[in-house]
Amino acid sequence: MRAILILLGLCCFPIFSKGQSQTFFSGVFPEVSLTKKLSNENRINFKIENQEILFDNRMGDVESIQFTHYRTDLMAFHDWRLNSTKSMAIGVFYRFQDGADAKRIIQQYALIQRLRNLRLSHRFRTDQTFAKQEKIEVRFRYRLALEIPLNGMTLDPGEHYFVISNEPIFNLQNREFELENRFVFGLGKLYSKGQKLEWSIDYRTDGFIQNDLRTRLWLKIGYFQSF
Amino acid sequence: MRILNILRFGFSFIVLFMLVSIVGFAQDKVEKEERIREKEVPRIAQEWLYDAFEKVKRPKWYKEFSDSGYSFEAKFQYDDHFHSVEFDSLGNILDVEIEMDWSELKQEVRSSIGNYFGEKYKVHKLIKIQIQYSGEEEDLEDFFDEDENEGILIQYEIEFSGIDLTGDSRIWEGTFDSRGNFLSLRIIRVLEMANVIF
Numbered sequence: 001m002r003a004i005l006i007l008l009g010l011c012c013f014p015i016f017s018k019g020q021s022q023t024f025f026s027g028v029f030p031e032v033s034l035t036k037k038l039s040n041e042n043r044i045n046f047k048i049e050n051q052e053i054l055f056d057n058r059m060g061d062v063e064s065i066q067f068t069h070y071r072t073d074l075m076a077f078h079d080w081r082l083n084s085t086k087s088m089a090i091g092v093f094y095r096f097q098d099g100a101d102a103k104r105i106i107q108q109y110a111l112i113q114r115l116r117n118l119r120l121s122h123r124f125r126t127d128q129t130f131a132k133q134e135k136i137e138v139r140f141r142y143r144l145a146l147e148i149p150l151n152g153m154t155l156d157p158g159e160h161y162f163v164i165s166n167e168p169i170f171n172l173q174n175r176e177f178e179l180e181n182r183f184v185f186g187l188g189k190l191y192s193k194g195q196k197l198e199w200s201i202d203y204r205t206d207g208f209i210q211n212d213l214r215t216r217l218w219l220k221i222g223y224f225q226s227f
Numbered sequence: 228m229r230i231l232n233i234l235r236f237g238f239s240f241i242v243l244f245m246l247v248s249i250v251g252f253a254q255d256k257v258e259k260e261e262r263i264r265e266k267e268v269p270r271i272a273q274e275w276l277y278d279a280f281e282k283v284k285r286p287k288w289y290k291e292f293s294d295s296g297y298s299f300e301a302k303f304q305y306d307d308h309f310h311s312v313e314f315d316s317l318g319n320i321l322d323v324e325i326e327m328d329w330s331e332l333k334q335e336v337r338s339s340i341g342n343y344f345g346e347k348y349k350v351h352k353l354i355k356i357q358i359q360y361s362g363e364e365e366d367l368e369d370f371f372d373e374d375e376n377e378g379i380l381i382q383y384e385i386e387f388s389g390i391d392l393t394g395d396s397r398i399w400e401g402t403f404d405s406r407g408n409f410l411s412l413r414i415i416r417v418l419e420m421a422n423v424i425f
Contacts, residue, residue, distance in 0.1 A: 035421040045425045077425055083396040084388060084417045087424070110424045112417060114354075116309070121423040145423035152289055153302070155418060156259030165423065194419045224422040 022212035025056040027070065029202060029218035035194075035226040043079040043087070043226075048072070051218065071097035077106070085112045093127075102131040117153040121145045123167075135174040143167035147188075160189050163198060169206075180206035186220065194226030260291045260300075268299050269318025275364065276301050276312055279323075279371040286312075311357075322361035323371070324384065329353060332383070332407075339407030340385065351389030354398065358383055381405035386415060 031049040038044065051070040059066070077091035086109070093104035108125040122144055129137040145165035149155040162185070169180040186200020202218040265273065268288050276286065286303035298321065299314040309326040329337065344351045359382045360370060366378035383403040390396045398415040 033421060033425055035419070035425065043421070045421060047425055075425075079424070083390075084398045084415070089425075091425075112420055112424075114417065119418075119420065121420055123424060143423075147420065147423065152260035152262050154260060159259060159261075163423065188422070194421075196422050198422060222422065226419040226421050
């Protein structure tokens with residue numbers, strides 16, 4: 001348990017490593033994820049994420065509070081089961097964003113650790129993003145997530161859980177290196193096997209190295225269905 | 228200041244949404260295990276536990292529901308080992324399970340279980356080993372109090388990941404008798420975690 005806390009602390013370090021932000025915007029972030037298990041136990045996943053800005057400090061006093069579409073992301077993955085706790089996936093992604101539509105290909109390796117009263121997931125991901133008039137952007141990401149049942153040692157249908165994750169993202173574009181961090185803290189409920197709803201706070205910080213620091217705070221509402 | 232105000236506004240909403248979520252969805256009735264307070268546990272179960280494990284401090288109690296009813300379980304660390312003690316719905320002792328390392332098993336048991344893995348699996352990795360003691364209430368109490376093993380049934384439950392001879396890769400739980408002879412096998416299903424994988 002102590003080792004887990006130390007690891008989580010290290011992952012969270014980028015969140016606290018800089019002072020007052022330059023750019024800040026916030027809003028709502030609904031997401032829906034559908035996962036179909038195939039007969040050979042591989043999986044196909046479709047996911048849609050939508051980000052709507054409610055507050056943006058770049059807009060000046062009058063227009064700070066708003067309801068503006070920021071981006072909508074569509075993605076699909078094919079996931080190969082390696083064993084009961086490990087899998088490998090490739091994915092494609094399309095982003096709709098005003099003047100910044102983008103395409104992305106994603107490769108990932110994920111593993112789950114079952115501890116006595118919580119489950120840990122480690123996700124290693126690389127992706128390459130292609131946008132018009134932009135150089136290719138290459139990223140490496142590692143996400144550590146904890147799912148902690150709130151009632152009993154295992155998560156049973158009808159029970160709530162905390163989900164906490166942190167993901168440092170290392171980014172290379174046009175020979176410039178950048179760092180981003182995403183921290184998520186949320187409350188979820190497992191309704192039935194494979195049906196989850198999560199309310200969470202998603203706190204993203206980037207621009208640590210090349211640009212001015214930027215923070216984004218999202219109220220995330222996620223629906224996850226596996227069948 | 229404006230950002231702080233917005234953050235306060237945002238967090239109020241988040242707390243509200245979470246409360247709605249908890250209150251709105253708390254009435255489901257399904258099979259599950261839930262944490263309970265000690266005072267909700269039948270008195271005879273508490274007495275048995277504190278008699279058999281005199282030095283136990285703050286065991287965690289759980290109520291486990293199944294198709295056939297419910298049972299109580301106490302989980303705690305004792306003598307550097309994790310213990311699970313199960314009682315029926317009236318508080319009568321059912322069994323005691325103690326986690327242990329491979330090296331703590333008797334040589335004869337290790338050898339027998341090792342042969343089973345060697346014959347049935349291409350590769351295997353041990354995840355959890357439990358020794359299970361079951362028997363009559365008095366026999367179990369004497370066993371833990373006075374080290375008398377008359378009337379005690381000993382079995383081993385071993386959770387392991389592996390690839391069997393057909394190439395099937397899974398997590399299993401194997402049950403072995405007191406000499407390490409194979410008794411039964413069941414598949415451990417890992418709950419779907421697509422929410423943190425994709």
